[in-house]
Amino acid sequence: MTPVRVVIGLCLVAPFVAMxxxxxxxxxxxxxIGIPFFYWYQMLWVIISTILTVLAHxxxxxxxxxxxxxxxxxxR
Incomplete structure (x- = not known):
């Protein structure tokens, strides 16, 4: 397993662990802005997960x- 594939795996696993x-x-x-931590933390992870998935891809x-x-x- 190459270091790049380890980073890919970490990018894909991190959101699952966080949630x-x-x-x-x-x-x-x-x-x-009036939104409890429980909700905005999860919504933040939607954005982070998208970024990590694009990076992994x-x-x-x-x-x-x-x-x-x-x-x-x-x-050759």
């Missing part, structure tokens, strides 16, 4: 291109 660890965000304070594409290049170079 499954309910005790870390099951509170009302600090409120943000781009890293995956880069890794696949690099593997194809190495494979083509070795075949």
């Amino acid at each position: 499954l660890w309910v005790g870390s965000y099951a509170k009302t304070d600090p409120a943000f 781009r890293l995956w594409q880069h890794d696949q291109r690099a593997r194809a290049t190495r494979k083509d170079g070795a075949a």
Whole structure:
């Protein structure tokens, strides 16, 4: 397993860990513009999850291109 694939895995697992660890965000304070912490924390993770998924996808594409290049170079 390459370091890039480890980073991809971490990008995809982080949102699950953050959301499954309910005790870390099951509170009302600090409120943000009147919205309790419990809700805005979860909505923030929607945005963070999107960014991490896009990052993982781009890293995956880069890794696949690099593997194809190495494979083509070795075949010659």
